Amino acid sequence: MVTQVPPTRREETPVRIGALAPLSAPGWAEAGQHLIAGLELAVDEVNADGGIAGRPLELLIRDTGADPQRAAEAVAELAGLGVAALVGEYHSVVARAAAARAEALGLPFLCSSAVIDTLTDEPAHRVARIAPAQSHGWRLYADFLLKAGHRRIAVAAQPSVYWAAGTGILREHLAPLGGTVVELGLPEHEDPRALCGGLAAHEATALLLLVGHPEPAVPLVRAVRADPRLGGVLIGAPAGQPEFASWAEQLGADGAGVPFLRYLPERFGPLGTRVGQDLRERLGAAPSFVGFEGYDTVAVLAEVLRTQGVAPEETAAAWERTAAAWSEVAVDGTRGLIRFSRTSGTGIWQWAWPPVQIADRDPADPGSFRVLHSG
Incomplete structure (x- = not known):
């Protein structure tokens, strides 16, 4: 049948x-x-x-x-x-x-x-x-750095069109406002402590990590935190690495106080x-x-x-x-x-814009966040 x-x-x-x-x-x-x-x-x-x-x-x-x-x-x-x-x-x-x-x-x-x-x-x-768009958030991040008193900023970036674009946005936005961006070499397989010497020599007050997570971000953060010459250097991660739980799990207190971009409203x-x-x-x-x-x-x-x-x-x-x-x-x-519009510089239909925050993990409680700036 x-x-x-x-x-x-x-x-x-x-x-x-x-x-x-x-x-x-x-x-x-x-x-x-x-x-x-x-x-x-x-x-x-x-x-x-x-x-x-x-x-x-x-x-x-x-x-x-x-x-x-x-x-x-x-x-x-x-x-x-x-x-x-x-x-x-x-x-x-x-x-x-x-x-x-x-x-x-x-x-x-x-x-x-x-x-x-x-x-x-x-x-x-x-x-x-x-x-x-990256330029929208990263310009706000650059303004935050300036307001916090950072005008000599070092960047440690892995080879990537994305990281290169971020470095260019920062340099272009900061230069007319009196800020400078110094690119530090980040060769593969090099001891992360080698970066600390270059950072100290350039007398930068902020280091932005334009790198992957957990490698090499985690060892770089540990190396900078452990170097007595760099106690006053701000570590930043504009791409948002500290947002995720694995950052806090791997770095603990060393991962606090690292400002990053996230796209959330104030309330x-x-x-x-x-x-x-x-x-x-x-x-x-x-x-x-x-x-x-x-x-x-x-x-x-x-x-x-x-x-x-x-x-x-x-x-x-x-x-x-x-x-x-x-x-x-x-x-x-x-x-x-x-809503979407044809935003200049993107060539696509873009929501302009989601809310932007610059936040970090609270040094007093790395499991919670502080909102440092909104835009």
Whole structure:
């Protein structure tokens, strides 16, 4: 006897969303976990509220491992699987590769956390971003340094287009205001204590670590803290490394008093408060700003899909409708009203701007944070 299998109703067919995140080394897996937690929380809420025209959202998650080529291949794979859009990614160099491939394929990409200004080499119609542009946050960070009395600033940076962009932003912003940026060499496999001599010789009052975590950030912090010549030097990490629990676990008191950028409001409204509580339960720890970026990404995309509609199988025409809606969307996110515009210097659809804080871990209690400046 032949069993007749009933056809799948359209209402039961999931709307698939491709999601990129660093979930393994050398990627910053902790950031990736927070990002995925935010994405999944928002997907669960959308589905509990009836999904998209009765169809559930489904995340197809791919681990980029901080590898641009791996990310580009994942984008092509996900496009072939008929996803409605692409979301996520934390590392800027990886997001650049993903954005380029998505734009070339016609696939809408809503980037959650990567901040490098030039996310695409050419203006892109299909790429939008929740996170702020690097220049916006890092200029605020430079202003904070000046107000704190730091005008001779040293930078220890690993080779990367992202770190190089950050150094350039700092130098360009500080120079007209009387500040200088000194680049210290950071050769591979060198004893981190060697950097301390250069730092002392340049008489810098602040050292910014534009490096990966935990290596070489953790040994560099320990070396500077242990050097008696550098007791008054401020260590800074604008890219946000101290936000995550592993920083405090590995550095303890040495990791306190290191200012970093994060994208959170001074006070959360009801939505942000609730989402923060739910993320804490999922993560078993305080959520970082990356978790909120993930949640806001799906909240925005769900609204776009509701208003533009989705096809049974995603097509170039459906992708084009979604991309065309970036200019029209307005969604109350966890950190404010999200709208996109064509912001100068980015070439993409950009939320201008999420709230920005400069915070550090409190030296009196490294498990808690102090907000030092808001912008």
